[in-house]
Amino acid sequence: MSDRRDFLKKSAFITAGALLATGKKVFASGGAFPSGVIYTKQNPGRWAKKAAIHVPKVRVEGRKVTIQTMHPMSKKHYIVRHTLVSYGGKVIGAKTFYPTDKKPVSSYEIEPDQGKRFYATSFCNLHDFWVTEFTI
Numbered sequence: 001m002s003d004r005r006d007f008l009k010k011s012a013f014i015t016a017g018a019l020l021a022t023g024k025k026v027f028a029s030g031g032a033f034p035s036g037v038i039y040t041k042q043n044p045g046r047w048a049k050k051a052a053i054h055v056p057k058v059r060v061e062g063r064k065v066t067i068q069t070m071h072p073m074s075k076k077h078y079i080v081r082h083t084l085v086s087y088g089g090k091v092i093g094a095k096t097f098y099p100t101d102k103k104p105v106s107s108y109e110i111e112p113d114q115g116k117r118f119y120a121t122s123f124c125n126l127h128d129f130w131v132t133e134f135t136i
Helices: 002-021 045-054
Strands: 057-061 064-068 079-086 091-096 105-109 117-124 128-135
Touching: 057 128, 064 079, 064 117, 079 105, 091 105
Parallel strands: none
Antiparallel strands: 057 064, 064 105, 079 091, 079 117, 117 128
8 A cells, every 4th residue: 555655646746747847838827737637626627526625725825825625634535745836847845645644734935036826736645636826
C-alpha cells in the first residue's frame, strides 16, 4: 500500500510539473486544462458529483494563502497533497497529507516578486488532480 501511495504522490507531482512547465498556453484564462487529467470547478469531467469536496478552496489574507479541500479523511479515501504554484510554473510550496490527518489544510507565504496569479492544487487518492486558479 505504501508503494502505491508513493507512486500516486510522485505521479501527481510529475504530472502537475510537466503540465505547468508547458506554460501559459495550457493555463491561460481562455485555455483548457487537459481533459481527464486535471479537473476544476468549471470542468469536473467524470467527477461532477464529487467536485464540491475536491475543488481546492483558497483564502488570501495579506501575503498568506490558505488552501483547504472540504474532503473527509479516511484510510481508503483522502487528499494526498496540496501544491501552490505560480502562474509561471514555479512551485511556491506543497504539503503531503496522510489518512490520519484531520483536515486537508495548508498555508503558504507569497513573496511580492512571485506574481499575482496562482494555482492551488489538490490531489485525491481516488478522484484525481484538481486545480483552482486565483489572483491576488
